[in-house]
Amino acid sequence: MNDHDNELRVRGLSKSYGPEAPVLRGVDLTVPGGALAAVLGPSGCGKTTLLRIVAGFLDADAGSVTVGGRTLTAPGVRLPPESRRVGIVPQEGALFPHLSVARNVAFGLSGSGRDERRRRTEEMLGLVGLAGYGDRMPHELSGGQQQRVALARALAPRPALVLLDEPFNALDSALRTGVRADVRAALRATGATALLVTHDQQEALSTADLVAVVRQGRVAQCGTPQEVYRRPADPWVAGFVGDAVLLPGTVRSDGSTASTPVGPVALASQPHGRDTGTVVLRPEQLRLTEASTTGAVRGTVTNVCFNGHDAKVTVAVRGLTAPVDVRVAGPVTVVPGQETALRVTGEATLHE
Missing domain, CATH: 3.40.50.300 (P-loop containing nucleotide triphosphate hydrolases)
Structure with missing residues (x-):
């Protein structure tokens, strides 16, 4: 054998x-x-x-x-x-x-x-x-x-x-x-x-x-x-294998995107039989941008945790009870209390 x-x-x-x-x-x-x-x-x-x-x-x-x-x-x-x-x-x-x-x-x-x-x-x-x-x-x-x-x-x-x-x-x-x-x-x-x-x-x-x-x-x-x-099987798996951003989401009519408090998010697969759920993102899928950027969702920096190779920036966003974490590579130019904005990259998964 x-x-x-x-x-x-x-x-x-x-x-x-x-x-x-x-x-x-x-x-x-x-x-x-x-x-x-x-x-x-x-x-x-x-x-x-x-x-x-x-x-x-x-x-x-x-x-x-x-x-x-x-x-x-x-x-x-x-x-x-x-x-x-x-x-x-x-x-x-x-x-x-x-x-x-x-x-x-x-x-x-x-x-x-x-x-x-x-x-x-x-x-x-x-x-x-x-x-x-x-x-x-x-x-x-x-x-x-x-x-x-x-x-x-x-x-x-x-x-x-x-x-x-x-x-x-x-x-x-x-x-x-x-x-x-x-x-x-x-x-x-x-x-x-x-x-x-x-x-x-x-x-x-x-x-x-x-x-x-x-x-x-x-x-x-x-x-x-x-x-x-x-593509974690559920929010628990997502949170266990790494840092996760969990957001309420509503599936749009095209079935390929969901509306969330941080803007529209592309879905990795079309959901079947449900219009709402929990959208799972990773912190590196969120990007900081200028507060004046058209279409970006505004927020306020509440904390910055520097890890050497990257940093975790915590941002409070209107409409969310808990702030979201953003993983930033390279130099960090924001400080707590500063106004900023977020945009989403890549695809997310939607769960019940």
């Missing part, structure tokens, strides 16, 4: 910790072979329980899990963890402190000969950018290097599926971007299918091929990062 045939299919997966504590409520998820999917959700939504069931550490109450057509869990079927061909990268690496880097990586290769273990270990360390580090001990490595070793250990036995349990949490922000990129590149190089559990929206959007947003034990939306961000 080719590595890219390792499609993960989760169907109807349910799990409760007692009659009053349902955690998973019929989860459906498909991850194509060779793809990295991020399971994104708030604490308590069920994402770690999902990971533990796929790994074989926990029994499901109902549903099935298959990888490459091979059943891992189903009614009457439960393969033990060691028979699943699933590699795991836990939080903070969890390396064996008494073993060298090379022996950590080779730990899952006990069925191979000595020369094959050595060759595979060197290959995996080279893949994660740690060639020549085999004789070092875990305490001699940085946090980012430890996570790379944990990934090399998970990939060494050629798993069909790799599970990553919030693996970048312990890293400081300066390290995370580089380690994420290295992990992504290593997974692509091996062709393994991967499932990343995270509560970090930026991590999910920047790293994964697919993002599954989980809410109260169900997949609220699954799609590419751009689909989930640009």
